[in-house]
Amino acid sequence: MNEMVGRGHEVALLSWDREDAEAFYPMASEIRWYKLHTGDAARKANVLTRLQRVPKIRRSVSQFSPHVIICFQGGPFRAILSYTAGMGIPLIAAERTAPTLYEYANSAWGKRKEHFSFRFAKRITVQFDRYREYYPKALHKLIVETPNPVLEAHDFAVPGAANEQGRFTLLSVGRLSYQKNYQVLLQAFASLADRFVDWDLKIVGEGEDRTSLKEMIDGSPNLRGRVFLTGTTSDVASAYVSSNLFCLPSRWEGFPNALAEALAHGLPSVGYGDCAGVRDLIEHGGTGSLADGNGSCESLSKALGDLMADHTRRTKMGNNARLSMRRYLPSACFDRWEHVLKQAAN
Template identity: 45%
Template structure:
């Protein structure tokens, strides 16, 4: 097969979408397929994650992906995309996220090439973002998709009935952990409540800081560590300082050895407002960590089974830190249950074996050609 993967931007972006996409493209090359990558990036763009040498990256280099494109830029992009598609004749085009899908579907109109809409977030995100007012337009555009991919089993329920026959659920792959955590930690003086993610609105870290602050005095042997960077760092630092917890709540930034962070932790929490496939949560579970999340977040709810591998806080809304605080307290108190849940979490992640996930993608590409 000849596959064309389309994204807004790849230039030195260390994002989850880019990481999982590079893995998928590299795997497809390894399986003997011809793979092309299309982005709006400029000609000097480089990939943060290593691309297979046989992947041809087409950088459209018109306008800036950081700004709303002018009509002239859109026309130039359309002409370049149509010329590219005419030259390489892809069997399938995969447009990542709704904006790029719409562009590729419009720019390849009447070219007789199937386009897959690869969604990377739950539709519930529309209640939080400015683009939410265009939700119905996005859904209408998906009528033009050959298929729509979502990442969790509950996500099709958030789509209109007229689209559900097009939806296929393909989760992200979860790789086996290089080490295993010991979440019980009964004899360790300093236990770690870990979180990993971008310090931004979506991940909702203020609620975690507030929840931990409520119980910090009761658990002097616990430290909250949030790995990541983002635009909310200053706000979070100010909040931590106001709680007088600069020694018990840490923001160490990013790390290249995140696996070591999972293995040295005793509990994991992801307080997201919404998710696509929560990679950090899945990785934590693969390392044998019991996890805590908000019941209001469907992606988190899909992975955490409260009776088996973790805890879900029954928050009234995305800033109800009291409910999260009580849930954390329960998990931090019971080291025996943490051990059992950690073992279950690790076993549960085997269902996302990479070879199985990549075969699902490959089969979808083949189905799209029919």
Template identity: 40%
Template sequence: MVVALYFYGLSNAGGAERMICQLANALDLRGFTVHLVSWDAEGAQTFYPLRSSVSWHRLGFRPGARDKLRRTRALASVLRKAGARALVGFVMSGDKTVYAAAKLSGVRLIAAERNSPSMYRLRYSALQRRISFASLRLCDRIAVQFTDYMAGYPASLRSRMEVIGNPVGSADTLARPGVSSADGRYTLLAAGRLDPLQKRFDHLVQAFAAIAERHRDWDLRIVGGGPQEDELRKLIREHSLQDRVKLEATTLDIFKAYSEAHLFAIPSLWEGFPNVLAEAMSHGLPAVGYRGADGVAQLIEDGASGWLAEGLHDPQMLAVELSRAMGDASERVRRGSKASLAMAAYSPEIQYDRWENLIRTCLDGERV
């Protein structure tokens, strides 16, 4: 069975980029013929590993209406020549050329939503929301990441929705959240794209600054890159925390960072299925985030696997929960253990089974 997967670009180290590469590899191993399509330039390289048997079509991108027509034709041509029967599109709401190409080529179209539906309210105008939801009506099936998310879409779309979480593997080395490092210090870890609108690491720096004097044996480590880096470095200097807050570049060896940390923090305004949070929890790290943040509140169970701060916009509320967690080693151990157990529900085999079933039932009504 031939299937195509689309995402606009695969060179960066984001969650959607990781997931589409993982799904392409998994489907390839399960006997699918997989074609990956993006608007990357010829010669681009993926940040995440991709099996050599997966065909990657880099179709290029130029701004303007004329290039939209070219891309529509190019994508439709790839789908026809490959003999694809289904196209799984990741984050298609910003580019209607994918919908047009799918219809021109006659393939079944599956939308893989990578954000909570609250994104449409937080970032889109009312008109843009209507257009995006109308476009989703062109899809045969829609994959969302949590059951809670279905209620955020028009009722007319819900019958074609399937809930599929991201795959979360078991950890080889678990964190020890109650035991200090050899130097007697503890690490509060955060990771992700340094983005001021969604990820909001400035909230975390402000929260840590508010409690740093109270928890002198703790340091903050933020792993990632992005447009907020200069702002964050300035904020760190303003609070005189250069010796205790470190910004580090994105790494493929993030698992080592999880196993070395003692607590995980995620200050996001919203998420889809936050990979870094799920992976940290699978490593036995308890986590702290905002109760009002979609994707965060679905993974962190307050009082069981972590701590949820009230609201969504106040770093001081985040500081309150961080301080509670940083000051209670036995609770970190207890909640970290529950966090690891909770992530077993998202084992890769279970999630890839769901993807395979979704594709097969969309095409033939056949379940694995």
């Protein structure tokens, strides 16, 4: 949004937020933020709430009069498709995860419903072009690749060197949730703790799994005092720079920003080879390692252990990682988005 404002476009944000909501990240003052304050964003809306939203959304959309609307994720796309029926505004269905999420969440009916609704989109944006193969052929002509922009880092990790206390840090950044599967990372680290006594695990993020993860940590002598749940931060760059290795044990992803940022800061990274998004960013043997399968504690332990034991290899991979993210520099990614917006609007 900030970039499009800078390029001379008028931009509005429509969200379910309360009227007193504030943005977590800096937002350009020119952006018009319509806070609908109808229902609870943390809960699925019931029929009454959805009916109450109709006049608010139509009034806000009419007031702003956009040439095109970007709908992030399938649920919001279907909602806006129905709420703006008859208004003649083209919609973009912006997918933020790989369709492999249906292997772990939702249902076959949900998948069919989503794919059918996408027939009414002007464009469907996916974060890697290979995701096209997960969609029905009837949708292929609408699909456009729009990878996430990755800011160029100015400070970099030193993967092969311990900190001033002589310790090394394995880092993960992400929501404490089922998708990220931090339970398996804790299990893998516990199996390595006795072998790597000078390593700690830091997990930056917050989420609904905090309590269960804390119980795992407190209940294991190999994890207590070695694993730290630090919560959210607005200075995640400092976490990347002060770490030696990164791991994202997700079940599925789209374009995992935290992983891309870690690589851009020169952190060699580990994830599962069968996790969409992770395997698209990590070059196995070049910028990190891909553990076999998806969800295996044994394969993740091996992949992590191999790199935790080899300081020289981590250093080389970290240098490769920095270079690998240059293909996602913001200017090129925003050019793609602007082109998609203009195509859809026309």
